[in-house]
Amino acid sequence: MSRRKQAPTVGFVSLGCPKATVDAEQILTRLRAEGYAISSTYDGADLVVVNTCGFIDAAVNDSLEAIGEALTENGRVIVTGCLGAKGDIVRTTHPKVLAVTGPHALAEVMGAVHEHLPPLHDPFVDLVPPQGIKLTPEHYAYLKISEGCNHRCSFCIIPALRGDLVSRPIGDIVEEAGKLVDAGVKELLIVSQDTSAYGVDVKYRTGFVGGRPVKTRLSELARELGQLGVWVRMHYVYPYPNVDDLLPLMAEGRILPYLDVPFQHASPRILKLMKRPGDVEKVLDRVAAWRRAVPDLTIRSTFITGFPGETEQDFDELLQFLDAAGLDRVGAFAFSPVEGAAANELPGALPEAVREQRRARLMQHQEDISTRRLEQRIGRTIQVLVDDIDEEGAIARSSADAPEIDGIVYVTDGHDLEIGDFATVTVTDCDVHDLFATLESPE
């Protein structure tokens, strides 16, 4: 019998958003399934795959830097991800890369890996866990439900990079979710470019979940996922009327009372220039109706400041919207022209200092609103999920906190909890972003 050789080893660097993370997980899963070892250092690797982000110019620079570092440290680099779809920029800057592919290109990446580092044909390769390889901690996972987007927001090049909406079959998503839960995942974070559009491309056709017919529609998907007994959190929800159908599921406790809705602006004039729905009154009515249906609902949103042509009056309308909507969590980005985006051609580009200053003013303005929302939670008993333990207690999150982007609940007497535990706590205090709580009773 021939002696087993050492497995070929691939280093992996992943940059970018949760959607890029899901792509990375699929590539890693495939690599492991084919017997490749994964290395966390450059010098232990036979080649390095860099999964890039190309959404804004800062991300482009970070990605190009990461590719440069991998070339210097290792020398054999395959580039994938959004930056790979942006023409020649990778090859012009780094002509020595072995191959470049775009986002969501599992087959192409694997083809490039096979060409430059053939797999060992060994029947004794490690079995890949059925849930795949996850880059997130064991107790939560991103679940991507579709690729691409049918909108054409003028500041965004994602549809050009990833194409129109393609929904995953509902049965596949529920099956993947089930495997994740079996593997110990306690929270599923639903991501896509446009979560509320799920199923539009296939006209909500009937799929099958465990042999049962189920429509390819967000509310049906949420109902299925809500039966798995874990937290289900919705991200990137465009404010369509069909989002209303999720509220009863939140009221019943099947999915978390949390909506991440990127409104982007609130001046009808700017929204029109952004090519986004501009009926702000309707949006405010919808937010009010959601809150009536689910008083505990947390709404997170993101906004762009300093869009081309934005006047002080437009910006003021945005601040007034924040007052009226009373959003719980807000993120803001100063407009940054993305190469290839239609918005770059619009008249009235603003200096970077103005874009940035308005971003800071918006965040300052929102601070009081967010703090008031948090103060309303003092004295209440809530469920939290533990992310970490340190000498000061447990670091946890509530239904109102998505990992990495929202706040934290510090459970000051939670030293005996474990990562991935659910616990019931009473909120004792808050600061601008976070809550402080003490243990009620472990579950």
Ligand code: SF4
């Ligand atoms: S909805 Fe999102 S992904 Fe789609 S074009 Fe607009 S910003 Fe881009």
